[in-house]
Amino acid sequence: MSSHERAVASLISQLALSFDGAVLGAALAYVAFRTIFRFKATSTALRKIRGAPHCHISDLRSLLDDTTDSADEPIVVIRGAVVARSAADGPSLKSLMNNALVSQESGDKAVIIQRTQTYIYHEWRGLFGWTSDLRAIIGRSWNKKESTSMRTVPFVLIEGGKWPQSDFVIVNMNGLKHPLPLTTVYHQLHPINASPYTLLQALFGHEFPVGLLDEEKILPVGKEISAVGICGLNNGVPEIKACRDLPFFLTDMTKEQMLLDLAFKTKILFWSGIVLGSLSVGILGYAFVRNWNKWKERRLRRIQESTNAASDDSTSQIDLEEETGDVPDGELCVICLMRRRRSAFIPCGHMVCCQHCAISVERELVPKCPVCRMTIRSSVRIYAS
The missing domain is CATH 3.30.40.10 (Zinc/RING finger domain, C3HC4 (zinc finger))
Incomplete structure (x- = not known):
């Protein structure tokens, strides 16, 4: 750890322990509240996925027909193979293999292709030592080091091995913010040649790029994935879309694996919230008692100082009376x-x-x-x- 990093760590520790740890206690309380909210959301998602039926794609129509009287659309868990479909031709089985994307690196057919380019920077203090940690942190937040592009085509899920005789369900990707089960097909680090401008950056202690990490991930056609979300009918065709209250939408895990993962996270969040909450209460209580005692001491000191000042005034008045005249x-x-x-x-x-x-x-x-x-x-x- 460099001297600047040690100075920043010392400043952060002093700030956290200020007011006898009140700042640290408040920060732990904030983290504890966030952990409790996450525990509540995770336990709710666990309860919803546990209660969601795990049905075959061919059984979706009968399930949706049984729930037509209900006001809310059901949450279901289905598993099937990814197949592209044409948005223009509509949801017909003849167009299921059309409009698939092709990966430039591997040549595989896919429905989602994500390309990410990340610049790797090297930083040192330079000959003039003008780099400060605070400016470096701000500079990193200003400087965009990663660029991501994503191409998608509409796709559906079918039961594996039964196409084209099987039914299918449309996957609605509108407004999706959940992670996707992408497969990495290309991962390469390209070095960046130094230039006179790079040498000037290094001389003055600025960070400069030394490599470009190029990565491509795809969702290939034919991959078996699970989808958990809200299912309904779109022009008579089953459609599944993401639920904001669930941490999963498209995933490689089965329903049992999702339940195990959420149960483990629920336990971790529960005990973390208890530990962090107890620590925050203890630290805040200690800080309150310490500051209360300090306030009482300062108040008593001010009272004593005012009393002493009054006695000094009376003493000085007496001294003036005593100093008048000759004293043997x-x-x-x-x-x-x-x-x-x-x-x-x-x-x-x-x-x-x-x-x-x-x-x-x-x-x-x-x-x-x-x-x-x-x-x-x-x-x-x-x-x-």
Whole structure:
């Protein structure tokens, strides 16, 4: 870890532990709430997928006919092979193999082709040391290092091995934000040749690209996948679309595998929420008690300072009265030798100091009489009649 990284880590730790850990406790509380919300969403998805029927594509029509009276469209789990279809010709079995995409790298037929190009950067401080971690973080957020392009064609799912005699279900990809079960067919790192501008970037400590990672993923025709979502009829043809409350839509996993995955995530999120919530409550409670005690100490200190200031004012007024006129040498304070002796120490009883000096002696860590060196408890002002 470089010196700048250590400095940033130290700054973050100091910020997290500020206010006796209140910031860290608040951050843990936020993470705990997020974990609880994710646990709730995951447990809801687990309950929905567990209750969703796992039926064959040929049985979808009868299932949808049975649920026509229901207001909500059912959530089902189906498994079938991917086959392209023509959007212009409509959902006819004659057009199921038309309009398939062809991968440029592998030559496979596919219905989805995703091409991603990622620039790999190298960064160092340079000769002039002008690079700072904060600017590097901001620069990385501004600089686009990855570009992704995706091509898709409409496709359907059929029962494997039964085409073209089998029924099919249309896959609705509109507004899809779920991950796709893509297969990587091309993965290559291309080096980038240095240029005079690259040398100038390195000289001043700026990051510069050293390689380009080119990757292509496809959803090939004929691949067996599962689809879990809302199923309905579109012009008399079964259609399945994604459900926002479910983390899956198209996946390689079976229903049993999805249930196991969600059950495991539910347990992890449940115990993580309990642990993080307990830590946040403990840290926030500790920070509250510490800051409350500090506030009481500051308040008591201010009261004492105001009391001392008032006593100092009264003492200064008394001192001004005592300084008027001539004071015999035998009645001068043994400490300041300026004011008249007015205070007697307890328990020794020596009256050798003025009130101002007696108060100063009382405020010492171990107050002692300046004559007999006995530890004193307090002093009392003596008034002459």
